[in-house]
Amino acid sequence: MKVFVADDISSLGLDRLKQYQEIEIEKRTGLKEDELIAAVSDAEALLVRSQTKVTRKVIQACGQLKVIGRAGVGVDNIDVDAATEHGIVVINAPDGNTISAAEHTFAMLISLSRHIPQARQTMQEGKWDRKTFVGVELSGKTLAVVGMGRIGTEVAKRAKAFGMRLVAYDPFLTEDRAKTLGVTLKSLEDAVAEADFVTVHTPLTKDTKHIIDEKMFGKMKTGVRIVNCARGGIIDEVALCEALTSGKVAGAAFDVFEEEPVTADHPLLQFPQVITTPHLGASTVEAQVNVAVSVAEEVGHVLVGKPFKNAVNIPSLSEEQKQYLQPHLNLGERLGKFVGQLASGAMSEVEMVFCGELDDSDLPFVSRSVLKGLLGYRYGDEVNFINAPTLAKQAGMTIRQVRESQHKVFTHLLSLSVRVNGELHKVAGTLYNGLGPRIVEIEGYPIDASTEGKMIFTKHHDRPGMIGHLGSMLGKEQINIAAMQVGRKETGGEAVMLLTVDKLVPESVVHELSQLPGIHEVQTIVL
Structure with a gap:
């Protein structure tokens, strides 16, 4: 071979x-x-x-x-x-580069606190300048860790050894897990507001892109120091340059950038208080x-x-198993991805109800697909079909599988319920011949929607003109609606709507939609 x-x-x-x-x-x-x-x-x-x-x-x-x-x-x-x-x-x-990335992050933290690269540069120039490079100690300082996955957890361990106080923001982390790790769980705003140092360790998704922006810099202490050894784009580089210029941020250390490779005219390279390395986290x-x-x-x-x-x-399956199970695996992963974006937060309980034709021996495979999709927004590329149950357990999640022989409407139905920050969120899907996987229920409302594409999900008051208002606003922004599904339980009550659109919807448009009268909730979802 x-x-x-x-x-x-x-x-x-x-x-x-x-x-x-x-x-x-x-x-x-x-x-x-x-x-x-x-x-x-x-x-x-x-x-x-x-x-x-x-x-x-x-x-x-x-x-x-x-x-x-x-x-x-x-x-x-x-x-x-x-x-x-x-x-x-x-x-x-x-798992291969977890320690390498964590150690590089800490090397950046230390270099940032003691101006090590800058001091070395002046010595190359023949200078002996001790006054300019007075640093700060890490001991006793507060480190905000944004994202407590594998690398963030390893960074936190090292920070504790240096006597730092640890606060963390991770919408998927439970309080019990945070206590075990020795960190204090905070909202993002509170975590960065208390921090002397901020380090980010999240995957880059629509929810984490520019998660540290002008607004967040405004909430930070004057003199805060920022580290990014995770993904370019998590921190808004334009907003960071403004914060460096104003003195709000005393220094930054970046290993990753929004556009790579970086050219010599990159704005961050113009600041003497910024340390940069060419994406060396795993090197x-x-x-x-x-x-x-x-x-x-x-x-x-x-x-x-x-x-x-x-x-x-895919798992280690025979060709016959793959052919039979693949549609079910796809449905499970897509439902997991849907709920993972619908309700971002600390997931404590997950229940999967399987109705119909699957054998008991098939359920663990589909369950893994659900968890892979559900955890994808937290772990990014780190989560896979095999390790998803382990990561769920480490996050403190309780997983329950229920097998029911039949459903009163569908030949096959997979129902997924997830408790997030104490609230229960539910989605269900089925397989239609010729149409592939379909979503048939969202938050208790009947619906019939595709499991592919860029979507807008709303909860709204069911009244005349609501769909027209949404369509007009999207049209004004040159966002074309490819498909629309509405679910309701009674006339004039609350309803849900799932719009499939041709391009990603900017957060500014999402905010405008949320301000429309009668709109209770707006979420963007990408499957």
């Missing part, structure tokens, strides 16, 4: 594949798309880092491909949907070895039929 390696991957990782006599390794890097297709046409496995783009065209042309391995966390360079359609397992290495010998070893071991297990744990898309 041929394994083709398209990027530079640690030889220590590839050595794990060489233990299998039936596996042959071929390595060539820097290939263009057509060259990659030719090289992988007879391969059973493809190994990449972030440089090689594994497109739908590549996947469709490689009929023997069984597994694609990504030596790292993110799989943005792989068309996962195309791989899934062709029954190809996509493997990543979600340690250990991290590169860890991700290479992890993904190579997993790819080897897939090829020789052993169990594997880091599948991004």
Whole structure:
């Protein structure tokens, strides 16, 4: 079996594949798309880092491909949907660079507090300047950690060792879990308002893009210091430059940027109190070895039929099982994604009710798909089909599965209920022949909607003209409505509406919609 390696991957990782006599390794890097297709046409496995783009065209042309391995966390360079359609397992290495990223964050914190890069630069210039670089101690200072996933948790551990006081914002973190980690859970506004240092560790989503913006900088102490070693775009760079200019922010340390690579005229590079590195969070010998070893071991297990744990898309199923279960897995993941965006917050209880044709042995697979979708907005690329139940347990969530033989209306129905910050949210879906997965209930209201696309969800008072007001406002913003579904229980009461639109709806438009008379709630959802 041929394994083709398209990027530079640690030889220590590839050595794990060489233990299998039936596996042959071929390595060539820097290939263009057509060259990659030719090289992988007879391969059973493809190994990449972030440089090689594994497109739908590549996947469709490689009929023997069984597994694609990504030596790292993110799989943005792989068309996962195309791989899934062709029954190809996509493997990543979600744990390999956690410590590396956490340590780099802390290196930035220390460098920021003591002006280490700036002081070194003046010494290169022949100066001996001690007065300019008087720093601050970390001990006794308050660190706000925005996002308490794996890396945020590791940063918090190190901050405690330095005697820092820890506050955290994570809408998915329960109070019990926060106590276990030794952090005080706060709203985002309160966390940044108390902080001497702020570090962000969230995935980049529509909810976290520019989560630290002009408004948040306005709530911070004068002299606060900011660190971003997570994803470019979590912090509004324009607003940060303004805060640096005004003196509100005393310094910043950035490893990631909204546009990469960064050019010499980038505004942040013009501030002497800003420390920058070129996306080095995972750039340690250990991290590169860890991700290479992890993904190579997993790819080897897939090829020789052993169990594997880091599948991004599908589990270890037979071809017959995949064909039968794939529509159910898709429905489960999409319902999870829907609720995850509908009600962002600390999820404490999850109940899945399965009605209809699935066997008891099928339920764990669909349950994992639901959790993968549900946790996707918290963990981003770190969550996969295999580790989703573990991450849910670590987050303090109680998972309950209920099996019912039949439903009075639908042949098959999956109902998902999630308790978020004490409130119960519910969505249900089914499979229609020829139409694929459909949403048939939202928050107790009957509806019939697709599970794909960019959407606007509203709760509103059911009265004449409501749909027209929404449509007019969206039309004014050049946002076309592709589909619309309304659900209600009684005339003149509360109703829900799900609009599928052709492009993402800006937050400013969402705010305007929420101000319309009779509108009680507006959410954007992307499936």
